[in-house]
Amino acid sequence: MKRSIGIHWVLLFLVFCLVFFRLYQLHFYPDPRIKQQSESQYWSKLSLSSPRGRIVDRNGVPLAISVPAITFFVDPLFWRPENADLLKPIISRERYFRLKGNLKGRYFPVAKKVDLENANEIIEKDIPGLFWVKEYKRFYPHGELMPQVLGFCDIDDRGLSGLEYLWDFLLYTPPEMLTVTKDASGKIINFPTYSDRSWDGSRKGEVRLTIDSRVQHVVEKYLRKAFELHHADWAAAVLINPKTGEILASSSFPDFDPNIRKTFLRSESLRNNVISRVYEPGSTLKPVMMGIALTEGKASPQKDHFYCTGKIRVADTTIHDVKPHGSLDLEGVIINSCNIGMATIGMRLDPKKTYNHLIRFGFGMKTGIELPGEEKGLLNTPELWRGSVPANVAIGQGIGVTPLQLARAIAAIANGGYIVKPFIVKEAVTPEGEVVYRGKPERLGQVISTETSRWLKTAMENVVKRGTGQAVYRKDTRIAGKTGTAQVARGGVYQKGVFVSSFVGFWPVDDPENLLLVVIGYPKGREYFGSVVAAPVFRDVMEEILKISK
Structure with missing residues (x-):
């Protein structure tokens, strides 16, 4: 009888040791596949546009530059449809009615690359379920000045016409991949703010024109x-x-x-x-x-x-x-x-x-x-x-x-x-x-x-x-x-x-x-x-x- 009880304690001790060893192994020496799968449940990658190179005139006056902009999206789990009215200044009619309805999933894009002035007005409202990240968009300081020569870019800042198209290989900068944090339920719990990511000041390609x-x-x-x-x-x-x-x-x-x-x-x-x-x-x-x-x-x-x-x-x-x-x-x-x-x-x-x-x-x-x-x-x-x-x-x-x-x-x-x-x-x-x-x-x-x-x-x-x-x-x-x-x-x-x-x-x-x-x-x-x-x-x-x- 005593011998049987002793064997049970020994077996229980061995099981405990095996469990402890496995926990120790997973914590300090995890399997790469398991680690990747685990981290993917808590981390996600967002593609954020980087600034393009500048186009300037013969005297260095900027003609085409990249400026900071804000991209908005919502987490449907925490979104309230009645708040769609607060976003009217920056969204299309179609997007407005989508936000007024029942959204599914955990991510819904709202507005891409909104200028800072309009974006700040929205951010200050602190709307539940609305999140934002910082990007760049192309800006032409002189407006209608020789637009056919300069050309323009698409929403992802790839050149579509003019010099923007011809010199895209030099002016374009690949997007930056930004990691965001999610909790165990998959909800994104940490987004970059103005202080989290400084605007990119690194040197870019540049095209200088003969134009005055x-x-x-x-x-x-x-x-x-x-x-x-x-x-x-x-x-x-x-x-x-x-x-x-x-x-x-x-x-x-x-x-x-x-x-x-x-x-x-x-x-x-x-x-x-x-x-x-x-x-x-x-x-x-x-x-x-x-x-x-x-x-x-x-x-x-x-x-x-x-x-x-x-x-x-x-x-x-x-x-x-x-x-x-x-x-x-x-x-x-x-x-x-x-x-x-x-x-x-x-x-x-x-x-x-x-x-x-x-x-x-x-x-x-x-x-x-x-x-x-x-x-x-x-x-x-x-x-x-x-x-x-x-x-x-x-x-x-x-x-x-x-x-x-x-x-x-x-x-x-x-x-x-x-x-x-x-x-x-x-x-x-x-x-x-x-x-x-x-x-x-x-x-x-x-x-x-x-x-x-x-x-x-x-x-x-x-x-x-x-x-x-x-x-x-x-x-x-x-x-x-x-x-x-x-x-x-x-x-x-x-x-x-x-x-x-x-x-x-x-x-x-x-x-x-x-x-x-x-x-x-x-x-x-x-x-x-x-x-x-x-x-x-x-x-x-x-x-x-x-x-x-x-």
Whole structure:
């Protein structure tokens, strides 16, 4: 009997030892699988967006940055539907009715990346069951400033358009994984607060532009004014240094505010007209065509004289002018923007050679600027230059260009005859400080001689002094320019009363540092000439730039 009791005590002691040993083992030497399973019941990971790198102008002024924001969600177990009314300022109608109903599970998203001002008002209400975490969202300090160039990001801060898209690989920072604590029932019991997680101040990638934000504001102000005044369908302006190819300003309308998503629902607002709008340049192409004729020896300042009656028959087409200009020398053709004189010169040119010259000027191909969505324009091959086509091209019809292509071509006239490569990114730097890209001036070849460039600059200066560009004349600054008023063709037929009005010019003539092209698409109303619609924009922008430069 005593022996049996002793055995029981021994067995009980052994069982106790085994249990104690197992508890000791689990506590100090747990199985990794068991540990992971156990911890997963008390810990959870939340993905929180990190700040993207900045986009800044040539002087370091921020154009696109990341700012703190708050993301809200509720735990349905502790949520009271009547509190949905307190969240109305930050939630959608659909989300409101969901919060008023019966929610299931332990997590329901409420609002993502709310700005701090609105978020603080909600946080101060201390609503039961409502939790929040800190994230980052993209912010554009200047609002509607060149949104098509900068682009925008999705809700997860991935670039979707413009520079944000093109340089996403450099600007994007992977999200931070944040651990939150849950109790035994699965309820999250610890969330980060403002003091728990400091805003990330580590170095990020950066893209520095050639844009001068001061000048960009000026260009946009006056282009917007003309766009609205003339009820235009679209507008574009580009300011370029004709010697280096640096883009100093680039503006496109209609536009949008990348900070307000509902403003860029229209596809036309997303379009960067400077690089993707293809249009017939009209008379702004005449200096280029005159340069080709002078290069080919098909026009002579000493010998050529024309008599403009206001119209001329070419093949099966009659080309008209605004009015009869009477007797003109070669310079007078440019000064008065005479279609008859240019059409006559155009018919002298060999189509194949003219085509090759236009290719060298950069037409019919992309410029290669560091922006997505660029169009190559329209330049038919010489085989299609039949009948009146050479005459039409000479007056800027039958050829499609982008504003940037035309600005670059005129820049060759301004800088002594050289085609330059336009660029808008000055440099791109990794988070480690390594410069992975640096934009630099690049000459792609000489398309006209220095002598031809000098003659054309003089002719374009006289356009401003006594021709169609007198609206931009200044006594204290030498300015060269050219007006353009092009009819719009649809289905091969030029439409009555539908025009593209433009003006291109550069200053100072002797050593140009600024070349500005202004294009107003389809202005409505009585005024449609480039000299009246586009030239005033050029004048106002130039005058403010001259003040900034002092």
